[in-house]
Amino acid sequence: MTPKKFDYYAPTSINEALQLLEEKEESKVLAGGQSLLALMKLRLAAPAALVDITKLQGLSYIKEEKGYLAIGALTVHDLIEHDEIIASKFPILVDAATKIGDQQIRNRGTIGGSACHADPAADLPTALTALNASFVLRGRNGERIVPATDFFVDLFMTSIGHDEILTEIRLSNLPPMSGTAYIKHSRREGDFAIVSTGVVCTMGQQNVCKDVKIALGAVGPKPLRATASEEYLKGKTLDEKTIAEAAEKGVEGADPPSDIHGSREYRLDMIKVFIRRTTKLALSRVK
Ligand SMILES: Cc1cc2nc3c(=O)[nH]c(=O)nc-3n(C[C@H](O)[C@H](O)[C@H](O)COP(=O)(O)OP(=O)(O)OC[C@H]3O[C@@H](n4cnc5c(N)ncnc54)[C@H](O)[C@@H]3O)c2cc1C
Known part of the structure; x- marks a missing residue:
């Protein structure tokens, strides 16, 4: 399909871009176009005007x-x-x-x-x-x-x-003794995630977890924090057992959909698997 008719603007300053957004009704910012243009071609989005910000200098660094x-x-x-x-x-x-x-x-x-x-x-x-x-x-x-x-x-x-x-x-900046990791679970390389997990942990002496943040993707309307897992891990020695126990708590608050890529039950199981794997990967990168 082709998009509905729209006006196109390519401002060269951020002030000009902001003015266009304010003045033009139903306008939208265009960046790489990798999501917006696909939506427009499917007519799931039909902005009256696109304000292309890729001509603005100094926003890539x-x-x-x-x-x-x-x-x-x-x-x-x-x-x-x-x-x-x-x-x-x-x-x-x-x-x-x-x-x-x-x-x-x-x-x-x-x-x-x-x-x-x-x-x-x-x-x-x-x-x-x-x-x-x-x-x-x-x-x-x-x-x-x-x-x-x-x-x-x-x-x-x-x-x-x-x-x-x-x-x-x-x-x-993360404190010393921090490690970070993200793992995406998808059927094929390049597919969107069925479940994904990001972990940022900061360790203290004797492998005790000082702080940890665990985020989950594709299991709710927005990226979620697995706060029950985080709270469980803080102050504990991170080992197979505590990480596995924390992973079990990762499903609290998650509300995954069922679709052709995986059922809700499958995704709930995968949350546990990937919290475990991603936490271990983050831990292995602590420096
Ligand atoms: C075939 C295909 C496969 C993909 N696979 C994946 C994948 O596996 N994982 C993944 O994460 N993504 C995937 N994407 C999406 C890709 O990451 C897009 O680059 C991204 O989602 C949108 O970035 P963009 O710069 O193209 O934004 P655009 O498409 O230009 O804009 C997206 C939205 O953000 C708004 N916007 C953009 N920039 C700004 C800004 N600076 N300020 C205000 N509003 C702004 C636009 O108005 C629009 O609403 C895929 C896309 C395609 C087409």
Whole structure:
């Protein structure tokens, strides 16, 4: 199918882009187009105008700032996959980016677009939830910074306003002795997740868990935190037994769908399996 007729704008400054979004009714931001254009071709979305932000300079970067890593919203998945700072400080994002679709999609799709699209089965939103990333939203009246827990609101829904643009994603530096990992469970390479898990853990002396964040993808309307598993692990020595017990608690709060890729019961089982595997992988990366 072809999309419905729409107007196209390619602003060259963020202020111009914000003005267009405010002025044009039923307009939408266009980034890599890997989700939005597919929806438009299927006529599941029919914006009257597209505001293409890919001509804006300075929104594709990965840089270390004081206390955090800043990733520009237009940074494509492929750059995240191959960035040395990310590989060393936040390998969870490499795990997630590597598993997105195929190379063509990773060349064009952006981290900002993936976050704003907010597909609960998408890879980066789950990893960003485990990292409790902060989202920098620019509007005509200034900037606001929203944590992941508030950014992802519901199925394909975020807290970003119609006339706002996500400009940057911030990841706070992790304390020493931290490890991160993400595992996607899908039938074929490049498919969307049936279940996915992201884990960020910080360890103390004698293998005692000081802090842990566990995020689940594809098992609810938005990326979820497995808070019962997290609470169980904090202060405990991490070994086969405690990790397995924590994984059992991972299903609390999850509400997975049944579809052609897997039943609800199968997904509930897989949550336990993948919390276990991902926690062990994160633990093996503690440094
Ligand atoms: C065949 C196929 C397979 C895929 N497989 C996977 C997969 O396995 N895992 C996965 O995670 N993803 C997958 N994707 C989706 C892919 O990751 C997209 O890149 C991503 O979801 C959207 O990024 P984008 O830059 O293309 O955004 P777009 O499609 O341009 O935009 C998506 C939405 O976000 C909004 N938006 C974009 N950027 C901003 C911004 N900076 N500020 C405000 N709003 C913004 C747009 O208005 C739109 O609503 C797949 C896509 C395709 C086509």
